[in-house]
Amino acid sequence: MSIIEKAIQRRAEQLNTPTAADKENQSIVVEDERQPSSVFSEDENKKADIINEERNVTELDLQRLESQGFVSLSKQRRLINEEYRVIKRKLINNAFGVLSSTLQNPNLILVSSSRPGEGKTFSSINLALSIALEQDKTVLLVDADVLRPKVAKTLGVEYPIGLTDYLLSNEVSVSDIILNTNVPRLKLITAGSPHHLSTELLASDRMLKLAEEFANRYPDRLVIFDAPPLLGVNETSVLAAMCGQAVLVVEENKTRLAEIEQSVSLLPKDIAVGFLINKAHRNQGKGYGYGYYYGAE
Known part of the structure; x- marks a missing residue:
């Protein structure tokens, strides 16, 4: 049994549910008693979409990203595109399929890792690019x-300006920090200005209201949070509580089982958890199950 399979089995035991081999797509029914509170003023609700569409588009160098191994938006068929296509399908089904009603904010996806350097940002960007290829x-x-x-x-x-600037100031609106890109269905929010309370801001009420707005304002949108590693940053687990899904990036032959178990223990029990193996050096196969993803070679 591999290190990831052991982690999944421990997670299943924690939830008192069958393992992936016994039952795929197992979900836990959650009653959400919190009511979303809009972070948009009435005027912003009327103007935000127009402002976003009229703002100059941020140009991404797609050719450079492709040369660096990221998902390609061209018609060229590439292995990494195929791999992330399978991964995103599970996330999309969880967010908009029949199981979405069993998750709180299922369209909000936290991407994290146990420690720095395991490839979570690489994975976050690839997931965003792959989802942007969807037509709807x-x-x-x-x-x-x-x-x-x-x-x-x-x-x-x-x-x-970016996320921290919004969380620090009532004068910064959501429409100020959302960037359109030359990928039509991909939008971006940067981290923002450094601040000595940066991580604490992730656990603030303003962040909670922003997450709720993201979850409810656009019914066809997925939001991917490239979050800090779970170990060592307490606020990441608070951010995870705002999301319906979490993808834990695991570096093959490096991430320790104890670290995976500790990271999973910091996630809410009612969140859908997936594992993405990064930096793999061999074909992992196609054994997809509950919360079990195989990543790029």
Whole structure:
């Protein structure tokens, strides 16, 4: 039994549910007593979409990203596209399929890892690019790793304000920080300005209201949070509680079982958890089951 299979079995025992081999797509029914509170003013609700559409488009160098091994938006058939197509399908089904009613905010997806350097940002960007290929879905990629932000740098994006600026100031609106890109169905929020309370902001009421707004404002949108690692940043588990799904990126032959178990224990019991194996050096096969994903080679 592999390290990931052991982690999945431990997770199943924690939830007192069958393992993936026994029952696929197992979900836990959750009663959400919290009512969404809009972070948009009445005027913003009328103007936000128009402002976003009229704002200059942020150009992503798609050719450079493709050369660096990211999902391609061209018609060229590539292995990484096929792999992330399978991974995103599970996430989309959880967010909009029959099981979505059993999850709280199923269209909000936390992507994290146990420790830094395991490939969560690479995975977050690839998931966003892959979802953007869908014809009837849009995706918002949020760099929530406010201590070590990498999304904007990886994508080659420079923008003066982002998530922390919004969380710190009532004068910054949501429409101020959402960037349109030259990928029609992909939008972006950068991490924002560094601040000594950056991680604490992720656990703030303003962040909770923002997450609720993301979950309810656009019914066809998935939101991917590239979050800080779970071990060492307590606020990541608070952010996870706002999401309906979590993808835990695991580096093959490096991430320890104890670290995976500790990370999973920090996630809410009612969240749908998936594992994505990154930096794999061999074909892992196609054994997809409950919360079990195989990533790029």
